[in-house]
Amino acid sequence: MFALNFNNTAMHIFYSKVALIAYLKTIKTANSTIGFVPTMGALHQGHLALMQRSIKENDDTVVSIFVNPTQFNNPEDLEKYPRTLDEDVKKMRNLSDKIILYAPTVDDIYEGHTFSQPFDFDGLENQMEGKFRPGHFNGVGTIVKRLFEIVTPTNAYFGEKDFQQLQIVKKMVEKTHLSVNVVGCPIFREESQLAMSSRNERLTPEERKEAAIIYKILTEAKEKFQTNSPEETIKFVENSFKDNERFDLEYFVIADESTLLPIDHKSKDKNYRAFIAVFVNSIRLIDTISLN
Numbered sequence: 001m002f003a004l005n006f007n008n009t010a011m012h013i014f015y016s017k018v019a020l021i022a023y024l025k026t027i028k029t030a031n032s033t034i035g036f037v038p039t040m041g042a043l044h045q046g047h048l049a050l051m052q053r054s055i056k057e058n059d060d061t062v063v064s065i066f067v068n069p070t071q072f073n074n075p076e077d078l079e080k081y082p083r084t085l086d087e088d089v090k091k092m093r094n095l096s097d098k099i100i101l102y103a104p105t106v107d108d109i110y111e112g113h114t115f116s117q118p119f120d121f122d123g124l125e126n127q128m129e130g131k132f133r134p135g136h137f138n139g140v141g142t143i144v145k146r147l148f149e150i151v152t153p154t155n156a157y158f159g160e161k162d163f164q165q166l167q168i169v170k171k172m173v174e175k176t177h178l179s180v181n182v183v184g185c186p187i188f189r190e191e192s193q194l195a196m197s198s199r200n201e202r203l204t205p206e207e208r209k210e211a212a213i214i215y216k217i218l219t220e221a222k223e224k225f226q227t228n229s230p231e232e233t234i235k236f237v238e239n240s241f242k243d244n245e246r247f248d249l250e251y252f253v254i255a256d257e258s259t260l261l262p263i264d265h266k267s268k269d270k271n272y273r274a275f276i277a278v279f280v281n282s283i284r285l286i287d288t289i290s291l292n
């Protein structure tokens with residue numbers, strides 16, 4: 001265990017699960033609650049908002065920073081994923097001295113077997129991110145389950161930008177009977193309305209500015225969807241990106257919010273959501289918007 005002391009605020013940092021588990025035993029009481037925010041680091045305001053909420057709603061808060069290799073289907077994406085632990089520690093230290101950080105090595109998590117286990121998420125895994133990133137959700141399920149077993153949180157906080165991931169984690173908890181309350185939190189956006197993401201760090205300032213078009217088109221699509229069919233709305237989005245050389249639309253899907261299945265017509269009393277993945281040069285960005 002390391003207690004880093006800056007400006008009179010101490011922060012507990014653990015690199016091994018054995019040490020973390022031993023420490024959590026010393027602070028847990030019969031009725032105390034642990035909030036958990038799993039991250040892959042390169043922290044932005046969105047992550048910090050999840051931490052703030054956890055701190056407010058729980059006695060103790062654990063944050064993990066771990067770039068999980070088994071959820072990357074593209075080795076270049078894994079290699080280039082930003083790793084900024086020192087900066088991240090500073091941000092968390094500025095936020096609160098209550099955060100307990102778990103920043104494990106790959107070996108501490110996978111113990112020499114860096115593979116994901118297969119999951120059945122009742123079909124939630126077959127659309128969108130699951131379709132375009134084969135194996136991604138088995139990797140997410142594997143790491144989140146492992147982290148939940150280590151941290152044993154009462155509440156775990158996830159951003160709605162990764163809405164499909166949020167539904168998948170809820171399903172994993174339901175199927176594995178882990179007693180964790182999974183809390184979805186609203187998307188944090190930059191001033192330009194670009195959804196906050198660690199990947200935004202890899203955009204040039206110009207690309208970052210132009211990427212604001214993603215949310216602009218999403219909001220226009222939402223408006224179109226009120227009076228047009230799903231097909232017409234999809235065409236509108238596809239055409240909007242066709243003329244723009246900088247952007248390569250991977251998918252735009254309108255889906256039922258609970259099953260995540262794409263729809264071809266609207267029914268009353270259903271909740272719909274649009275999902276988008278766009279490449280800005282080689283950087284892949286996702287976003288989502290509720291259509292109701």
Ligand code: PAF
Binds near residue numbers: 038039040066144
């Ligand atoms: O959303 C993320 O950052 C990751 O997918 C998560 C949940 C931390 C698992 O590695």
